[in-house]
Amino acid sequence: MTKGFPVRRLLWWLAMGPVVGMLLAQAANAQAWPLWESYTRYVVDDQGRVIDRSAQDRTTSEGQAYAMFFALVANDRVRFGKLLNWTEINLAGGDLTQHLPAWSWGKGADGVWKVLDPNPASDADLWVAYSLLEAGRLWHEPRYEKLGTIVAIRIAQLEVAYVPGVGTTLLSGPAGFHPNESTWLLNPSYFAPFILVRLSHALPTGPWGAVLNSLQPILAQGSADGFAMDWVTAGTGVRPSPPPGKADALAEGSYDAIRVYLWLGICDQNTPRIRELLSEVSGMAPYMKSHVAPPEAVDASGRILSVNAPPGFSAAITPYLLAMGLRSQAKAQVDRLAATKNPALGLYGRTPVYYDQNLALFATGWLEQRYRFDRDGKLMVKWR
Numbered sequence: 085m086t087k088g089f090p091v092r093r094l095l096w097w098l099a100m101g102p103v104v105g106m107l108l109a110q111a112a113n114a115q116a117w118p119l120w121e122s123y124t125r126y127v128v129d130d131q132g133r134v135i136d137r138s139a140q141d142r143t144t145s146e147g148q149a150y151a152m153f154f155a156l157v158a159n160d161r162v163r164f165g166k167l168l169n170w171t172e173i174n175l176a177g178g179d180l181t182q183h184l185p186a187w188s189w190g191k192g193a194d195g196v197w198k199v200l201d202p203n204p205a206s207d208a209d210l211w212v213a214y215s216l217l218e219a220g221r222l223w224h225e226p227r228y229e230k231l232g233t234i235v236a237i238r239i240a241q242l243e244v245a246y247v248p249g250v251g252t253t254l255l256s257g258p259a260g261f262h263p264n265e266s267t268w269l270l271n272p273s274y275f276a277p278f279i280l281v282r283l284s285h286a287l288p289t290g291p292w293g294a295v296l297n298s299l300q301p302i303l304a305q306g307s308a309d310g311f312a313m314d315w316v317t318a319g320t321g322v323r324p325s326p327p328p329g330k331a332d333a334l335a336e337g338s339y340d341a342i343r344v345y346l347w348l349g350i351c352d353q354n355t356p357r358i359r360e361l362l363s364e365v366s367g368m369a370p371y372m373k374s375h376v377a378p379p380e381a382v383d384a385s386g387r388i389l390s391v392n393a394p395p396g397f398s399a400a401i402t403p404y405l406l407a408m409g410l411r412s413q414a415k416a417q418v419d420r421l422a423a424t425k426n427p428a429l430g431l432y433g434r435t436p437v438y439y440d441q442n443l444a445l446f447a448t449g450w451l452e453q454r455y456r457f458d459r460d461g462k463l464m465v466k467w468r
Contacts, residue, residue, distance in 0.1 A: 117158045119448060122430030123441050124163065127151075132166030133174070136438040142190035145175055145204065149211035150442050156219050157455045159467040164219060171212070175199065181234050184209050184242065187257070203257045206243040207274035210254075213239060214279045217286055218463040236283055236290065244291050247318045249305075252291050253298035261328055266319045269328050272312055273343035275299045277358060278351050282461030300357065303344070303364035309386025310367020311379075312344035313337045324384035336389060338381040339439065342400045346443065349403025350450045354459040362407060369408045372401070377420060395424040395432045396440030399447035418451070 127147075128134050134147035148171040155164035172178060175185035184204035191197050213235040220229025242258045247268045254274055255261050261269045277296055284292035306316030308324055314337055317325035324335035344365060351358045367386060372378065378397045380390035398417040405414040421444060424432050432444050449455055456464040 117154075117449070117454060118430060119441075119445055120154055120158050120160075123154070123445060126429055126431060126436065127438060127441065128163070128167075130166075132163065132168070132170035134167070134438075138437045138439075140190060142188060142200070143174075144189070145171070145185040145187045145208035145212070147438065147442070148175065148185070149208040149215065150445075152215040152219075153211055154445050154449070156215055156222065156463070157449055157465055159465070161223065164215075168216075180212075180231060184235070184238055184258075185212065203259055204243070205257055205274075206239060206254055207256075207271070207276075209235065209239050209243065210274070210276065210279050210283075214276075214282060217282070222463065222465060222468060233287065236287055240287075240290050240292075244295060247298075248320075249322050250298040250301045250318050252294035253302070253318075254295050256328075263328075268318045269325055270302055270306075270316045270318055271314065271340055272299065272302050272306065272316060273314070273340045273347070275302075276347045277355055277361065278347070278457040278461040280461070281355055281459075282457075285460050296357065299361060300364065303361060307365055307367070308335075308337060308382060308384045310365060311337045311382040311386055312341040312365045312368075313382075313384065314340035334389075335384040336381045338390075341382075342378070342393075342397050342443070345404035346400040346446055349401070349405070349407045350446065350457065352457050352459045353407060355457070355461070356459075362404075366408070368401060368404065369410060372405060372410065372413045372417075376416065378417075394437065394440050395421050396437070396443035399432075399440075399444040402447050403450055421448075 128151060133143050134151045136142050136144065136147060148167055152164055152167045155167060171185055172180045174189055176183040185208065186199040186202045187205035187208060188201040189198065190200050192200060213232045216228045216232030216235065220226060220232060243255045244252060245255055247253050253270060256269065256271045256274060280292045280296040283290060284296065301322055302316055303312065305322035306313055306324055313324040313335060315325040315327050315335065317323055326333040326335050345368060348358060348362050353359065368378065377391065378393045378401050379388045380393040380397065383389050398420045402414045402417045405417065421432060426432065426434060426436055429436055432440050454466045458464060
């Protein structure tokens, strides 16, 4: 038996039904991670830069952070080091102890490849801090653990604030999300509960427990008929919001919000507040009882705007559906994802899109038991 997964957990997991059995059979005795290897061939260059080929070959701090996590799950120390090095040099001015990574890097109008927007994104910053902390612990590398701690402290200083109506919470970045003295724009998908719980134990004097607590009113008041939203306005009431800088746009739940279901689904279900948080986004569960795929977009009233969700959405909601006890619906989403696989590339979608592959790596890696989080947010990996 793989170290780190107690017998009672395995027995419970096997009891979840055919979807899990199928994925476990695929992953049995496999040390390689085929999807990760396909992803790195298509998306990650030799320097450790993650390239979003669907967006003018740009690189984001999110992509770098997610890839660091996947490299840790894969026990891929060489790639982890390259990803970290590229991120620090190109997005953090050469020093992550001094700067949070800029969120966007690519080819400028002048033809020069450079930082396009220096503002950090707090979700990526949290994933960088978490991956460094856990890499330090699992690989016994003190430098990583110390660097992760410093990044977490800097997030607390620059990207956490008190917001009326929700309490101490996570801002989406240091600038651009507080348009006036009474309004803050928050992104529920930036709150990965297992990361916040882990940080609350690793840095007990920090704000992380309060930040996790703030997610409940954000989801309770900022969701639409039980569907998570991409953006939420807080300060004078909490409600769904258009994206920052797009006041005339619709408030909707779509490409950001799909991660809310993913994060809640892959949490250890004994993590504090998870069942309560799941209940705040319960609208997706009854919808999936009568639909083949999740919606691509939902408006602020809960009305479905588009049913053409990409394959990554099916991956993202599968752990959520299992957490809600919907095993047959979860299997249907696994089947839908598998039906979209491009055999020539080993990725999902006829023309594989970067974001779909990330959602699939998180979901299928978890389903195949390549990783888990314990109730305190610590990462458990198959190779330990």
